[in-house]
Amino acid sequence: MPIPAVSFEVFPPRSIDASFKLWDTAQALAPLAPRFFSVTYGAGGTTRDLTHDAAYTLHKSSGLPVAAHLTCVGASKAETLAIAQRFAQAGITDIVALRGDAPDGSTGFTPHPDGFANSVELIEALSRSGQFTLRVGAYPEKHPEASSQQANIDWLKAKVDAGACEAITQFFFEAETFLRFRDDCARAGISVPITPGILPITNWTNARKFAQRCGTSIPAWLDQAFDAALRDDRHDLLARALCTELCSDLVDEGVDSLHFYTLNRPELTREICHALGVTQAVTGVMDVA
Secondary structure, three states, rough: OOEEEEEEEEOOOOOOHHHHHHHHHHHHHHOOOOEEEEOOOOOOHHHHHHHHHHHHHHHHHHHHEEEEEEOOOOOOOHHHHHEEEEEEEOOOOEEEEOOOOOOOOOOOOOOOOOOOOHHHEEEEEEHHHHOOOOEEEEEEOOOOOOHHHHHHHHHHHHHHHHHOOOOEEOOOOHHHHHHHHHHHHHHHHOOOEEEEEEEOOHHHHHOOOOOOHHHHOOOHHHHHHHHHHHOOOHHHHHHHHHHHHHHHHHHHHOEEEEEEEOOOOHHHHHHHHHHHOOOOOOOOOOOOO
């Protein structure tokens, strides 16, 4: 089986304890030679400064590429582009450009009066600068706010036409979900790489709630499998086996890159990568002393 390239998503810390977890995650995963680490952006832009600081420190300490998330939420166009320039000045020119989630407690996304109305406008503005490598999100199943899955695909095409060079999908539980989406995107004329987003399940209850919120289908067999595994104290064994099998099936179908949502918990992700043959050592990284 070919060995896939990998990348990892982390989120910025909000406490001292969380800071240690982030750096432990980076130290555990950097030796796997990821294409990049991506650093998320909180709902409503709530981690704007934290994202910048974490991305900058991770980039400087690891020597690895870092892709900072950037959203349209809660800021004017000028403010958003100023944030992008802060990233560029810090040596971070990879951006994951997203519309972003509305602040907690709000009823939905509302553009800032002087802000970008959507992710396509943001991508167009960033692309015009010529400074950034732009990645975007993609949904292998219908986004909760989309009218249809075809509308999803049409919107992804618009983001690619605006300047995106790669799409990273929301997580899913069955390989066929991604493969069907990949085929539909190809038929729509989307030619940039579409990288599957992979969620190693460290806690099935939490993963299930997250899936329900973002429109990810939960197969009945998966519910049953985790119910049985939890009763038998085999949750972690099942999670590792299922995720490894999912990734192997994708690689067998020609997928050459995988993006892991680590939740700042590296152990399961690292075990799955090792099972896939991703064990390359990198020297001289993560000198955080």
